Amino acid sequence: MQINVRPVARLRGDRPLNVAAALGPVFDALAGSAADLATLRVVCDWIQYRENFAAPVRCRPVLAERPEQSAERPVPVAGLELAIDLRRSDEADLAASVRAALAGCAGGADDRLYLEPWTPTSTSCIWRFNTLYWQALSRWEQFTGREYEQALPGGQSDARNAEVARELIGELFRVWDELEARRALPEQLYIVELGVGNGGQARTWLDTFADLDQRHGRDYYRRLHYLMGDYSAHVLDRAWQAVAHHGEHVSTLVLDATRPLRTLGFLHGKAFFVYISNVYDNLPTDEVASIDGRPYLVQARAYLDRSQAAEIARRNTIEIGQVGVLTDRLLRLGPDLLAETSPDLFPDPGRAVSLWRDVWTALRLTERYVPLEGIDTYQVAPKLTGEVLRPLLEGGGDIRMHVSNGALASFADTLPLLHPFGRLICHDLFLTEPGQYRAGFHGPGKYDGSVVNWVNGPLLQLTGNRRGFDVRIAPFSGRPSANIRTLTAQVRD
Numbered sequence: 415m416q417i418n419v420r421p422v423a424r425l426r427g428d429r430p431l432n433v434a435a436a437l438g439p440v441f442d443a444l445a446g447s448a449a450d451l452a453t454l455r456v457v458c459d460w461i462q463y464r465e466n467f468a469a470p471v472r473c474r475p476v477l478a479e480r481p482e483q484s485a486e487r488p489v490p491v492a493g494l495e496l497a498i499d500l501r502r503s504d505e506a507d508l509a510a511s512v513r514a515a516l517a518g519c520a521g522g523a524d525d526r527l528y529l530e531p532w533t534p535t536s537t538s539c540i541w542r543f544n545t546l547y548w549q550a551l552s553r554w555e556q557f558t559g560r561e562y563e564q565a566l567p568g569g570q571s572d573a574r575n576a577e578v579a580r581e582l583i584g585e586l587f588r589v590w591d592e593l594e595a596r597r598a599l600p601e602q603l604y605i606v607e608l609g610v611g612n613g614g615q616a617r618t619w620l621d622t623f624a625d626l627d628q629r630h631g632r633d634y635y636r637r638l639h640y641l642m643g644d645y646s647a648h649v650l651d652r653a654w655q656a657v658a659h660h661g662e663h664v665s666t667l668v669l670d671a672t673r674p675l676r677t678l679g680f681l682h683g684k685a686f687f688v689y690i691s692n693v694y695d696n697l698p699t700d701e702v703a704s705i706d707g708r709p710y711l712v713q714a715r716a717y718l719d720r721s722q723a724a725e726i727a728r729r730n731t732i733e734i735g736q737v738g739v740l741t742d743r744l745l746r747l748g749p750d751l752l753a754e755t756s757p758d759l760f761p762d763p764g765r766a767v768s769l770w771r772d773v774w775t776a777l778r779l780t781e782r783y784v785p786l787e788g789i790d791t792y793q794v795a796p797k798l799t800g801e802v803l804r805p806l807l808e809g810g811g812d813i814r815m816h817v818s819n820g821a822l823a824s825f826a827d828t829l830p831l832l833h834p835f836g837r838l839i840c841h842d843l844f845l846t847e848p849g850q851y852r853a854g855f856h857g858p859g860k861y862d863g864s865v866v867n868w869v870n871g872p873l874l875q876l877t878g879n880r881r882g883f884d885v886r887i888a889p890f891s892g893r894p895s896a897n898i899r900t901l902t903a904q905v906r907d
């Protein structure tokens with residue numbers, strides 16, 4: 415049996431984790447179980463997100479082969495992984511939870527209401543919830559009485575750091591001055607921001623720019639076009655209001671950040687600065703793993719505990735049998751249309767938001783490992799095969815990591831927009847070494863109504879390098895001790 419304790423930083427210090435005490439009840443439960451202990455792995459995490467998708471104890475089967483589509487027969491299992499959240503290990507009877515999790519894996523009584531079939535994590539319905547959150551943000555905020563930024567660590571987005579904006583704009587002016595001296599600076603100066611939130615970053619950036627430009631005296635502001643792109647028209651409206659005083663210097667575009675070229679193709683090679691902050695960690699991702707030298711894709715399945723589903727039904731005066739169907743309709747229609755089309759169940763949109771919030775809070779994922787038949791056959795992003803994973807996944811022992819599919823697709827599709835002297839700047843939760851995946855939990859977590867996963871920095875670096883870009887990840891200069899880091903990509907000299 416293997417035991418894998420990931421939160422190693424918590425094993426020392428003033429209040430070290432007592433792993434032995436936490437594991438005692440696990441071994442008690444295993445001693446009385448029929449599980450094949452030779453192929454069992456116990457993985458201990460510390461899930462730092464208070465709101466997350468994980469039960470405190472989970473059992474994840476490692477499948478011996480890929481399941482056939484609509485297969486009737488049970489899929490053979492090569493081993494089991496028992497996952498324990500050490501942060502919650504003393505919340506309930508751990509031994510009983512382990513017994514229940516093992517029984518669930520062995521096909522015992524299932525007390526869950528599933529909301530979807532097995533699917534790679536990037537296509538789980540958690541991403542439909544995430545999209546709904548941004549599309550119907552004002553409804554959610556009305557209901558909870560707080561703005562989305564308040565749910566971020568520190569209660570405010572680092573994107574609004576004026577000192578960082580000053581630094582970046584100063585560097586931009588140096589590049590522009592040099593190009594201007596060679597008569598190589600285009601008349602129109604394009605800046606792009608993807609995933610704009612409440613427009614706080616845009617306002618900070620534009621206000622700082624106008625101020626610095628006045629002092630610099632080159633009249634760059636007159637030539638400036640700041641394009642704000644987001645997939646939520648509602649978010650764009652709000653962001654627009656934050657920068658309305660910059661008038662015709664700003665345009666908004668509804669676009670998908672995972673394929674910006676579709677909308678911004680006209681800017682090919684023209685953008686001096688593409689800014690994207692706290693968006694990559696909010697884009698869909700798969701997870702892959704290497705277990706005993708074999709590659710696996712993590713498949714997930716969203717569910718509600720049946721007892722919670724019953725409570726949700728009671729609170730929202732619906733039948734338990736309607737919870738799944740109405741959740742699906744909510745995700746398709748949003749709270750306003752759901753209330754309009756089912757006024758008997760939802761007399762006003764607030765009642766639909768109440769269902770949304772209840773389901774979201776209770777939503778969990780169960781997982782399994784499905785063998786990948788050849789890593790190259792796995793498609794990471796439209797123009798990127800699983801081959802890019804090879805250096806990170808192979809040769810270093812067992813590991814499980816995010817693929818950051820949405821971030822990679824976005825990154826690869828953004829690089830062509832850059833002017834030869836342009837830069838992509840991204841502030842986000844980046845991992846910088848594959849080894850970090852062995853030493854901590856990096857998502858998914860819930861930030862209010864949205865999903866957060868740390869971003870696989872080394873994969874972005876490999877992807878950029880192969881396209882002739884220099885990609886660096888450095889501490890965020892506005893708050894060097896923060897988890898947020900700055901990724902910079904520019905054409906290699």
Ligand SMILES: C[S@@+](CC[C@H](N)C(=O)[O-])C[C@H]1O[C@@H](n2cnc3c(N)ncnc32)[C@H](O)[C@@H]1O
Binds near residue numbers: 571669670691
């Ligand atoms: C966490 S907020 C970040 C806002 C802002 N950049 C900041 O740092 O405070 C994520 C933003 O990305 C947008 N977003 C998420 N997925 C997107 C996608 N696929 N295409 C376009 N925008 C997306 C959301 O609508 C939201 O505005």
